[in-house]
Amino acid sequence: MNSAILTIGDEILIGQVSNTNADYLCRKLFSLGIPVERVLSIPDNEEEILKEFDSAYNKYDVVVVTGGLGPTHDDITKTCIVNFFGTRLVLDRRVLSDVRALFKRRKIKMSASNMGQAMVPEIAIPLRNDRGTAPGLMVVKNNKVFCALPGVPHEMKRICERYLFPFLERKYRRLKSRKVIIQKTLHTIGISESLLFDTIGDVNRIIGNKNGTHVSLAFLPSNYETRLRLMVEAGSKEDAETEMRNSIKKLRSKAGRYIYSYDESLIQEVTGKLLKKKGLTLAVSESCTGGLIASKITDVPGSSEYFLDGVICYSNEAKMKLLGVRKSTLKKFGAVSKQTAVEMAEGIRRVSKADIGLSTTGIAGPSGAITDKPVGLIWIGFSDNRTSFAKKFIFTKDRLRNKEVMSKMALEILRRKLLGIDAEA
């Protein structure tokens, strides 16, 4: 059992669109036991598409094609399917009524170019799309599955989840005798890849191969975060899960304090859960992170239960007026200082009546350095009913990377505090 993904479009090859569809399909097909062995991007050129249809369809059990199904003149995937399978276009009344309903719901006039979306290759099963005009097109032939999906990510995902994945699950269920592969990714932040590597010690002694199972550990670093990916291959689901639990236990005993997530949860989800569990509320005051901490926190559904308010105070005036930071503090130590960070955290806590106040003040970059205060410097402040402190970090010269890692680090400090791990060190 294997699969290939073919993404069609100049936009990928000239770097205008990220191939997030491939990421998603890889993850999902892997977990369905149909691992992707090839991800290929080619331009929207008919001859080339037909050639690659042919080679993928011959070699893989499942071929998923994305892109080129839209209503405009540069969308040629449907034509290629017709030519490749030697079929013809027929009107599908159900697709037509879906397209009509979509426009009615959106209160938009239906354009002529959208009518054509209801013409589908006769050999294909149309997979309905309630979020856009292009249906998925699935051909099942010679015990192979060939499926073309629209390139718009949320439409593609919706069709996969409603139709394609359930279909594949049913079709290949009886083949579950093959090796079971499961994986888990553990997330850390604020520790370098090599220090984490050395902290964990001899990876092969800790995990490795035994009793017919194979365990591998990969270090995936990016932007001050290192993820640890564990992959276990075993003869049965039970064996794989047992070995996974053992491996995680061993990693936890070595580097547990650095691992904030064992299940792909984001740091804002992890801290959100902890706040909810402890019945605590949070407010944030942000300078250099400019609202990104609040935005991350509010990405989590239900965050209104523990997140009260946020204040973004770029100016000294705002720091004084909205948060009560003392003029003398700003004058003596500057806006980017331990003292200001602490007063900001205490201030937002007081103003919002939250249990915990978090703050950031720093130099996001790319310029703005002053004597002794380089670009990338940040003070992260924390205040609760027992303590107030601020912790210093120096990150990069890149503004967007700084905002991202500074926001995550602030949430990591909150996590460590909530768990009683020493966050001030």
Add this chain to the structure above:
Amino acid sequence: MNSAILTIGDEILIGQVSNTNADYLCRKLFSLGIPVERVLSIPDNEEEILKEFDSAYNKYDVVVVTGGLGPTHDDITKTCIVNFFGTRLVLDRRVLSDVRALFKRRKIKMSASNMGQAMVPEIAIPLRNDRGTAPGLMVVKNNKVFCALPGVPHEMKRICERYLFPFLERKYRRLKSRKVIIQKTLHTIGISESLLFDTIGDVNRIIGNKNGTHVSLAFLPSNYETRLRLMVEAGSKEDAETEMRNSIKKLRSKAGRYIYSYDESLIQEVTGKLLKKKGLTLAVSESCTGGLIASKITDVPGSSEYFLDGVICYSNEAKMKLLGVRKSTLKKFGAVSKQTAVEMAEGIRRVSKADIGLSTTGIAGPSGAITDKPVGLIWIGFSDNRTSFAKKFIFTKDRLRNKEVMSKMALEILRRKLLGIDAEA
């Protein structure tokens, strides 16, 4: 002249890491006149890597490999290079001193696994990496360029910009007699792909092929935004640029009011420039967007010149206390209403003394709908010294997509107001 990208790593194929490196390389190589004709991802399996090295090295002028150069046990690209080119590893003193300097600068103890990073294939030119421990490895042989780069995106980019791209530029300069291809992407928001298509009319009459130039227009929709990508191929740079200007002029005359960016500028950059030019200041009060508008605004270097403060008020209390929204308004119309949005925009303007106040109040989802107020509903408020108004949108049921598109739409309303385009309609 052509190129291929080979990304190595299980992490891509199982969907854990997005191939942002490929996006970047595609864009850059295209603009260097070395278009990418193939992007392929394969697992970090030595046999397979060697096979793909061989086929790519034989077929393409430039092969760029990313990933698998880190200090840990699962990084095997360097071994594959040694085997493929039949070379051996030698200590490179300059790389060693770079690695040592990096650890000294970060005040971190250098680990044993990092020492090995200074061993490089004898045939390769090491491309120095001042942001990480793995140098790039470039082999120039048989008039072909084979280059392996670390997978960490900012390290990879840095090495490309400092060494690889300047090298390719010099090496292939004399071949500039080939066809010149230039491209531009125009960005719109708040208009559907098909309506935009119909607004522009007969694309082939507007642009198309003439005088030996070829112009193509692609519609790239995603999440309520549609990008228009113009690609012009011509015999000379001058012809291409003239035709590009003509095509843009024609598109502008048809759909100019919807186009916020002609040069890849983000909506926050466009509005930032307009505010700066007009000497106006901005403050935002956010409910459903939870800080994302402020975060986008502060993504722009120098935004402190026009962005004063932001307030994220999730609770009714905060709306009243921090922004002066009237209790009677909240009671009569609810928090998600035209009236509340207007009072929030007026309130943040008053509190911060900014020229313009923007506000959002809505239901981000995935749940929280109430009678007559579905998930995805948002009121975006605007207030300046002449007018206050709020505009209603209904987006999706997906919280993160909603936050993203709601934030951009709020900035688009600001843009239209700043340009005197009717934003209230």
